[in-house]
Amino acid sequence: MELRLDIRPIIIDMARGWESKSVEAQQAEAGDKSSIPRKKLSPADAARERDREAIHLSRKRVAQQLESSRDPRRQRQLQDALIDLDRKLEALGEV
Numbered sequence: 001m002e003l004r005l006d007i008r009p010i011i012i013d014m015a016r017g018w019e020s021k022s023v024e025a026q027q028a029e030a031g032d033k034s035s036i037p038r039k040k041l042s043p044a045d046a047a048r049e050r051d052r053e054a055i056h057l058s059r060k061r062v063a064q065q066l067e068s069s070r071d072p073r074r075q076r077q078l079q080d081a082l083i084d085l086d087r088k089l090e091a092l093g094e095v
Contacts, residue, residue, distance in 0.1 A: 065078055
């Protein structure tokens with residue numbers, strides 16, 4: 001008497017169930033985002049917003065590097081970079 005266990009259909013069914021729930025969550029999230037009205041920006045305003053976001057991301061990255069840096073020369077470079085990024089943000093009208 002041979003005992004045969006075939007678990008393949010169970011794994012496929014579980015994977016499909018998991019995938020469909022993920023798709024449902026993605027669709028719900030997309031629906032939530034689309035319900036928020038977006039303000040139309042002029043090309044100049046859109047470019048300014050992209051620059052602002054890029055500077056914020058750069059500043060965050062530099063600050064993280066500064067926290068982990070142990071070399072005094074590198075720390076000084078990173079501090080100078082933060083000062084420069086803060087000046088750029090100030091020029092864009094942020095404090």
